[in-house]
Amino acid sequence: MTDPTPALSARRPSRRLGRQGLVQLLLLALLLALPVAADLTGHPYYVTLASRLTLIAMAAVGLNLALGYGGMISFGHAAYFGLGGYVAGIGAFHAFDMTPFLGGIPGSDNLLVLWPIAMLACGLLALAIGAVSLRTSGVYFIMITLAFAQMVYYFANSWPTYGGQDGLPIYLRNQLPGLDTQEPLTFFLICFVGLVLAMALTSRLMGSRFGAALTMARLNDTRLATAGISPTPIRLVAFVISAMITGLAGALYADLNGFVSPSMLSWHLSGELMVIVILGGVGRLYGPLVGAALFIGMETLLGGLTEYWQLFLGLTLLGVVLFARQGVMGWLAGREPHA
Amino acid sequence: MKQIARLGAGLLLAAGIATAHAEEDVRIGMITTLSGGGSHLGVDVRDAFLLAIEQSGREDIEVLVQDDARKPDLARSLANEFLQRDRVDIMTGIIWSNLAMAVVPSVVRQGTFYLSPNAGPSDLAGRMCHQNYFNVAYQNDNLHGAMGAWMREQGYQNPIILAPNYPAGTDALAGFKHLFEGEVAGELYTQLGQTDYAAEIAQIRASDADSLFFFLPGGMGISFMKQWAGSGVELPVFGAAFSFDEVLIKAVGEAAVGARNTSLWAHDLDNATNHAFVESFREAYGRTPTLYAAQGFDTANLILAALESAHPDDQDAFREALREADFDSVRGEFRFGPNHHPIQDVYVREVVMGEDGEPTNRLLGIAVEEIQDIYYPDCKM
């Protein structure tokens, strides 16, 4: 995995590079090894839990591109997560019912068909939302993205064809040719590959000319405009790519759960994705993974201990924001050289 | 390396290890809503369920309880935890239809029994019914339909009806109209989670309706009733027990008095099982049970009764025993239809001011005898 910051930063002590690289490698290895071990020892529950963690992390990787690298604080990424989920759900619904979608399009349970559609749909939605929202900035941007997500949420809630608030079940996991997606470990590996690809894409993207422009748009958009590059198209494209990654994660998440409902579109979920990104470390490649691991870990562990677990979750989050400024990834791996 | 050690420790902690349990023991997994809005329903189901298990004196039953925080994906994950890690024999506890739809189909398909202590979405009674799924509470339409029938009998001709715009809401109004069989003065839909009903109340006032039927569960019902009382509109009010449980009407106060509601149970229902239940629940928890508690209590007793004749590992025998429903229900007669949903009497209650100055429900009589849902013909079991 290439580091998004330039090789030119020769000042960076090599020891620190080693530490960050080592921690990152270890994280990926653990994420891969634990579910495989759980599967071998007959604990499929942990495989499923790891899939859930992986997909939430992937959704947060998408958000991190907009929020961390692009400086666009989107409080509405649940819209893309949920839309991706609904694409998977609606495709499966029509494939199962043998009814056409919107009058003519046949349903499909082939993931190779559903994934591109999910990403396309999310990309288009983000294009529309981004084009309006990026006219604003600061708190206005936070709030207008929230407003758009709420619109989608209420729409899904009251649209009866696909279950409304009850949601839409996916009776059989959608299929990938040649693989048994029902098998927990197989499905986990699909998710894992998705996460790694999303992270690799982010890393590659941020090292490219586009990434350089996006970084400048975040740090100093006047400088970018003065150089002759309009910040808004750069941001908009980043916002769209970000939404597509989150949407793909949502499509997989719906398949994992066998279920999609408006709760995947709720503002709580947008908030949780933000929390995960911040918890892990904003604008850090591995931040979303660490954040998701912590969040899911706390939800699982505390939830079993006390019915007031959300109180302790809140206290923990508060502690992190007040005392661990760089996110947990910063604590583990040191300061990002040019964050 | 210090950081790596920290990380490793954290993940080890996260792993946790399932404890083994003896072969003949019975393990029940309960996923219910214990935190956030609407958690009093889950709390009552849990408390009554545990009370019944405790009263049975059986040491070989282990009940695991988890909070779903009313999130479908969390409920789904907890269900996996119960199925794959704890290997429970029976699951129960879900309050909300949308969570039930997320969890139940996959649980029963994987060969585990699920007994619903509250939610009864129509799909699970009809085309998605399953041999391992038993609903011990009601099908969602039961109480609304029963109120429709009763209001027709009472001579109301022109009710205006109101519900939130979501599947359970539209189902409720459809169920009401199905058994009311007449024309209604109007149908109003509110937003889910809406808190202010001034606009709807003004519309009701402006209509020529002779009565009001509404379905607004939980906090929505409280808000509506308070505002209704303040509005001075004088139509008689009807609803289902979901807006008039003992907890809710205490929060509404005097404003609830006079409202009539259908319920499958009443705390003053006259049978020995019920007397004992209400008394022991009050003693154990210091409050009057709601119908959710009654449903939780019945669910536990149904399981206990079935366990007398078979262990869940013997799936066919245990299923047969559940189907028999040979237990003393707090609501009197209880049996299952072909789709494993109850065929039961539905009662009418009226909210009255109790002797302690707090409103309470009083049984008026039976609204409809032996009501059955309308979805069972779709059920191919």
Next chain:
Amino acid sequence: MSATLLLEQLINGLQLGTMLFLMASGLTLVFGVMGLINLAHGAFYMVGAYLTAAVTAASGSFLLGLAAGLSGAAAVGAVVELVVIRRLYHRPHLDQVLATFALILIFSEGTRWLFGSSPLWLNTPEWLAGHVPLPGGARYPLYRLVIIGVGIAVAVGLWWLITRTRLGMRVRAGESDREMIGALGIDISRLYTAVFALGAGLAGLAGALVGALQSVQVGMGEPVLILAFVVIVIGGIGSIKGALLGAVLVGVVDTLGRVFLPLAFRAVLPPAEATDVGAALASMLIYILMAVILAFKPRGLFAAHD
């Protein structure tokens, strides 16, 4: 559709608007003066309602409860400011979002721990339970008119506070130039605590007043919070005038949309579908309004500053 019903619905919209204004004014002040985005503002609304319910039940006096709700929420606000919020002023918006999101969880579950899961009882007091006749024959609940009155009184009070008092001068200085109040030798941290407590108190007042009309339960602040955010964004963040206008706009549009959209669609669609489409669109209406306004005025109607 009679003129009376339209008038009644307009008053309903106004009442929803004044309630939103009580929430939004604190939110917008806190943002305008301290640059803080506070997701936990709804918690003070809940605290106000719970304290009012508890004190009213214990003392039998609604006014006493109201006073407790208002002052209690302000006190809780001051404590939260001292313990948590003041560490966030110089942090990026992101940190503020995370910390105040955490506060939502803490307050919701803390309240449930203290008061239990069941909604609390709180009703309109007898002496406010009457009705006022409207032209055209309908009767309007007195209590709702009282809420409108309180909202207007608060708006006037805030206007007076900000334009005519020393505290207000400092607040305005804070809006235009945060460095300057420091230079004036004003104790900024006390000013900030005061402003935050004022905002929390107003939210508490809103919760207390509305608690008599709605369910007093955990999480009651969240739907209002989102509406209040819509209000201040429409009005222009930091502007009290904008908050007032935005609140009334949102209140009226939401109320009228809920009533008239389904009716309007009935003219062109079959009744069942009209209800579906109308209700769905009505629930999205204020967000559409907000998007349209921001598309043309990206900083709201009365932007004070960024």
Next chain:
Amino acid sequence: MPEAVLALEGLHKRFGALAATDDVSLTLRPGEIHALIGPNGAGKSTLIAQIAGSLRPDAGRVLLGGVDVTGESVAARARRGLGRSFQVSSLAEPLPAIRNVMIAVQALAGHSFRFWKPVARDPRLVEPAMAALERMGLGHRAATPVAELSHGERRALEVACALALRPRVLLLDEPMAGLGPEGSAHLTELLERLKAEVPILLIEHDMEAVFRLAERISVLVAGRIIAHGDGDTIRRDPQVRDAYLGD
């Protein structure tokens, strides 16, 4: 007389009752430095904003190389060859110096929607950026984050960023501000050499530098240009002495 590379024609801008820019016309010809001076509050910043494109004039036109750019954005004007530096340095602080320059080179090298190839090892970006840095004497600081540069180095870096655009016009907003005498002298020398390549519109308080560098000087007071001419003309102008130099 060669055609003006930059021309302002009758610019007006009002803020409420205040006329911040009042009928300003001005030209910049190839090979010259045209200085714009004026007391604080004269409306220099407002004027610069209108030239750069971050503020739209109420009336009047801005022409770059004979083309009317009045309706164009900052970025579009930059692409037409308008390079500028800022009064308060406007750089991406956490990034190494060279990254600030590279973004300008990147803009010149075509569109930025290239998602794959890493910039860090792209000689087409790195080499011109290094050249611009070295020209301003910053070659050895290429990898240093801006936050760690001295004030003088930052001012030089601003100019390097503008130069990397290979501009046709350079708009420098008080480049000497905050520099010591030595730094000023050094920068003055640099600009002297530069003007043959790029005409410069120089906004500056350092009168010594202005009189030494500028072929023509315009004096802006209260939004209006009250005097215009070469150094001697301006020094002798009674209005200027009265309004500006006198005190």
